[in-house]
Amino acid sequence: MPHPLHDDVEALVRPLAAEVGFDLCGLQLQTHRVPMTVLVQLRPAGGGDVSLDDCARFSGLLGEALETADLLDEPYVLEVSSPGVPEELRDDRDFRSFRGFPVVVTVRDGEGSEHAREGLLLERDEQAVHLNVRGRRSRIARSDVIAVHLSSPSEG
Template sequence: MQEVIEKLKPVVVDILKNLGLELFDLSFKREKGNWVLRVVIDDPNGYVGIKQCEKVSNELGQYLDVNNLIEHSYVLEVSSPGLDRPMRGVQDYKRFVGRLAKFWLIDGRFIMGHIRHADEVKVVVETESGMVDFSPEQVNKSKLEVEF
């Protein structure tokens, strides 16, 4: 159903932009016999709240109902990336300076600590055993960690 995603993505991005939000992920697939349109939203100024999800769900749902972009029944899910969200590169590393994160590097190393600095050349993480730095290109996968 890639064609559905291609039709919907600009609409979703526009709705979110008008609400001061960003698109984190968009998928449309069959799950347990039902079609599910999953929209994961992000707030560049903080965390996504339930009211924001509700607002996006209402606006997008109305748009989809009026314009009949999906020809069969489906479930619309709007959510946030979560507190332990994946990070998607330098912009996220910069955004989350000070936060606890996990990094899996392409050389097999695993690093967990607080992001102290991030730019296009270097990421600096303070671990329990000291400062570790690496280039963003070395990151295979990364995500925030929930800190209690």
């Protein structure tokens, strides 16, 4: 169950992040910690990575905004970070960012059973996920794809 102030804090963070060129990827108010931790995860709106300097800069801006808004009446620690590398690729940005990386695609075959296909991610378009499997292009219809996960390269 989210903290009762989650939506109010998000309404403060999201436009502030957008104003300085970031997308809000995650927000948690971790009340099981003492003091409470406000965990904010950002991505640059135009793609790329979040640097430590970006996190520090945004932390200062957000800290001032939280103090001015007076939403949190208890002590808290503010943590600003990148969401890190996702295990499962979900959106177009993930598929662009991880082109050439080894992936495992969980596929549903025509009989309803599941199996895994491994290869290097080439792209995802409207119709299919394209992999390089041992030097050959393999096309998997998007309608058959259950999930795409990053994997470790196979040892030879």
